[in-house]
Amino acid sequence: MSLIDRTEDVEFVDIPTDFGMSEEWKDQWTVFTNLFETLSRKSRPVLFTGRQAPSLVVDSELELTDEENKNLEFLRGEYDGLTRSNLRGSHEGLIPFLPINQIRKSFLSFNRRANYEWCFSRAVTAVYDYQHVREELAEYAGHLQLPEIDAPSFDTTFVTPFVKEAHLILSEWLAERYDHENNVINMPPYTILELGRAGQTVRRILTSVNEDNTPDPVWVTLNLYNVRTLLQDLSKVVMKYDIETHFKHAQAHVAGLKNMFRKED
Numbered sequence: 001m002s003l004i005d006r007t008e009d010v011e012f013v014d015i016p017t018d019f020g021m022s023e024e025w026k027d028q029w030t031v032f033t034n035l036f037e038t039l040s041r042k043s044r045p046v047l048f049t050g051r052q053a054p055s056l057v058v059d060s061e062l063e064l065t066d067e068e069n070k071n072l073e074f075l076r077g078e079y080d081g082l083t084r085s086n087l088r089g090s091h092e093g094l095i096p097f098l099p100i101n102q103i104r105k106s107f108l109s110f111n112r113r114a115n116y117e118w119c120f121s122r123a124v125t126a127v128y129d130y131q132h133v134r135e136e137l138a139e140y141a142g143h144l145q146l147p148e149i150d151a152p153s154f155d156t157t158f159v160t161p162f163v164k165e166a167h168l169i170l171s172e173w174l175a176e177r178y179d180h181e182n183n184v185i186n187m188p189p190y191t192i193l194e195l196g197r198a199g200q201t202v203r204r205i206l207t208s209v210n211e212d213n214t215p216d217p218v219w220v221t222l223n224l225y226n227v228r229t230l231l232q233d234l235s236k237v238v239m240k241y242d243i244e245t246h247f248k249h250a251q252a253h254v255a256g257l258k259n260m261f262r263k264e265d
Contacts, residue, residue: 019247028160029241031114035106035166036234041089043096043227046081046192061091068195079221080190086197096231097192097224100178107170115167116158127151162241169233177225189223 111118177187
């Protein structure tokens with residue numbers, strides 16, 4: 001067999017020497033990581049106690065005062081956890097919580113800005129809906145000019161794996177808790193008491209007055225969901241597809257190896 005025969009069906013491709021990514025991949029990656037960072041940053045760190053809250057809560061992050069602990073004794077069984085109005089993001093020993101509307105809002109923005117499959121599906125549905133109405137109004141052609149609109153063709157080059165995985169994670173998480181189409185709550189949120197800043201007067205509503213002529217404190221209650229597993233699952237997607245960081249990590253190790261073990265001339 002000649003050299004020409006052996007290479008007849010072979011395609012020669014230049015081996016990349018520099019790291020790079022397409023603008024589409026870069027844009028979608030930015031939207032996805034912004035989604036993860038936003039949910040992480042806006043999460044409410046909660047001391048989860050459950051309904052059987054202890055009579056005395058000791059926690060270095062919340063720094064509960066004796067007065068707060070005293071007032072909490074009268075509310076045992078009425079809340080699932082505690083947080084403070086000024087706390088956001090990750091805090092050791094506390095669990096991240098978020099309102100479901102915040103997650104749905106971020107998810108919708110993510111789909112609109114980065115999810116080609118989601119946008120494609122909505123575009124096709126809109127075209128079919130238009131064509132259906134257009135056919136029903138065909139007899140009124142003397143009044144209307146209704147041009148035909150062709151449904152778009154699916155382009156796989158706009159699909160990225162991290163967007164697909166993030167969409168699946170978020171959609172399943174939301175569906176387990178709330179049926180949006182039928183407006184049914186599948187999993188109720190937790191009741192979280194929001195205290196004021198540590199060391200400051202707690203946020204309160206003036207209600208009845210005690211015997212010592214001081215008002216009973218009524219803390220703000222929040223309806224929140226535990227998002228620890230959700231953030232962990234999204235974090236795994238970030239770590240898996242952060243190819244630029246993997247590239248730089250490998251590059252640094254190779255450079256370090258060469259610098260440490262040099263051949264003498």
